[in-house]
Amino acid sequence: MSADPWDILLTFTRLGLVSFGGANLPEIERVLVEQKGWITPQVLAGGFALGQLMPGPNMLAMTHYGFAAGGWWGALAATAGFYGPTALLSAAAMLAWQRLSRWRWLPPLRSALLPFGAGVLLAGALVLGRSSLHSWPAAVIAVAAFVLLQRTRVNAAVVVLGAAGLGALLGL
Amino acid sequence: MPAPALSPTAPDHPAQPQRPPTPLGLLQLFLGVALVGIGGGLPAHTRRALAARGWLTDAAFAEAFTLAQLIPGPNAVNLAAMVGAHLCGPRGAALAVAGILAPGLVAMLAVSVVTLGLPGGLPPTLQSALRGAACAALGLMLTAAVPVVQVALGVRGGAALMGATFLALAALKLDLLPVLAVVVAAGLLLNRPRSGE
Numbered sequence: 001m002s003a004d005p006w007d008i009l010l011t012f013t014r015l016g017l018v019s020f021g022g023a024n025l026p027e028i029e030r031v032l033v034e035q036k037g038w039i040t041p042q043v044l045a046g047g048f049a050l051g052q053l054m055p056g057p058n059m060l061a062m063t064h065y066g067f068a069a070g071g072w073w074g075a076l077a078a079t080a081g082f083y084g085p086t087a088l089l090s091a092a093a094m095l096a097w098q099r100l101s102r103w104r105w106l107p108p109l110r111s112a113l114l115p116f117g118a119g120v121l122l123a124g125a126l127v128l129g130r131s132s133l134h135s136w137p138a139a140v141i142a143v144a145a146f147v148l149l150q151r152t153r154v155n156a157a158v159v160v161l162g163a164a165g166l167g168a169l170l171g172l
Numbered sequence: 173m174p175a176p177a178l179s180p181t182a183p184d185h186p187a188q189p190q191r192p193p194t195p196l197g198l199l200q201l202f203l204g205v206a207l208v209g210i211g212g213g214l215p216a217h218t219r220r221a222l223a224a225r226g227w228l229t230d231a232a233f234a235e236a237f238t239l240a241q242l243i244p245g246p247n248a249v250n251l252a253a254m255v256g257a258h259l260c261g262p263r264g265a266a267l268a269v270a271g272i273l274a275p276g277l278v279a280m281l282a283v284s285v286v287t288l289g290l291p292g293g294l295p296p297t298l299q300s301a302l303r304g305a306a307c308a309a310l311g312l313m314l315t316a317a318v319p320v321v322q323v324a325l326g327v328r329g330g331a332a333l334m335g336a337t338f339l340a341l342a343a344l345k346l347d348l349l350p351v352l353a354v355v356v357a358a359g360l361l362l363n364r365p366r367s368g369e
Contacts, residue, residue, distance in 0.1 A: 049302055057248045115332075
């Protein structure tokens with residue numbers, strides 16, 4: 001089974017345009033797992049974890065999901081669709097910024113988008129938690145990682161790699 | 173050699189003997205940012221790299237960063253597109269985005285071929301390792317959520333709108349676009365510009 005690259009491009013374009021601040025996991029799960037059936041919850045969680053280990057933006061998980069859905073062309077279509085249109089929009093917005101900055105509705109717009117973005121982030125954490133926390137050791141690893149990252153300046157990739165080692169040792 | 177469209181540095185940053193930003197220079201800068209940014213912190217690395225070259229003041233950076241959060245899509249990539257557009261126009265934006273994406277794209281493709289291409293799926297040890305990594309990724313995601321939630325709680329109606337968004341997406345599993353429309357409309361109404369301000 002291999003999905004049509006054009007379908008992948010359009011689907012990931014839409015996913016990119018409804019993502020604020022990075023991961024919009026609830027929507028990604030709803031579309032890719034439940035609606036399209038392109039990936040399993042395991043691939044969703046695994047890809048997200050792999051994304052943390054890659055150089056660059058952690059949502060490169062999109063490339064992984066695209067590859068799972070449609071091979072090489074799927075990976076390219078997913079990456080171009082997810083990052084391309086929003087990057088274009090960003091460049092255009094920057095070039096229009098001088099005029100926008102004096103617009104009186106800009107601060108209200110920012111205030112309206114912030115709680116929305118926070119709600120999306122929390123719902124995304126729940127999605128990820130549901131697909132990866134199936135045992136007490138798993139929950140302990142997640143809490144320990146949170147505390148370690150919150151309290152110390154240790155590199156996130158080190159924490160993720162350490163957790164991967166622990167997972168292999170414990171046979172999670 | 174295309175000349176930069178805008179003067180990148182404020183006049184209060186006098187004559188540093190820096191090379192002016194070029195699209196190729198931006199490609200190089202963002203390749204470097206991507207490589208040191210394994211595990212996150214890309215905006216912080218971007219700010220440092222730009223400051224080191226004297227290409228962008230902190231104030232201009234803060235402006236770009238705020239704007240990058242308002243546009244849908246991953247902040248770090250949006251930021252690269254904006255900085256690139258600001259310093260070198262559309263070509264700068266294109267090469268900045270290419271720079272920040274290329275290393276991870278290559279690495280992720282290689283890993284995907286290995287992890288998804290194995291007949292009979294992943295060996296159990298690797299599956300366990302990936303589960304452990306996913307737990308840490310959840311912890312990482314929560315640390316990224318903390319400042320966002322704090323800022324959102326400081327906004328008028330922030331707690332209610334955040335809670336409503338969370339419930340609509342997580343519990344009711346509603347489509348995101350209608351939720352976005354309703355929550356942002358309510359937020360605009362609550363935070364509308366008052367007369368006399």
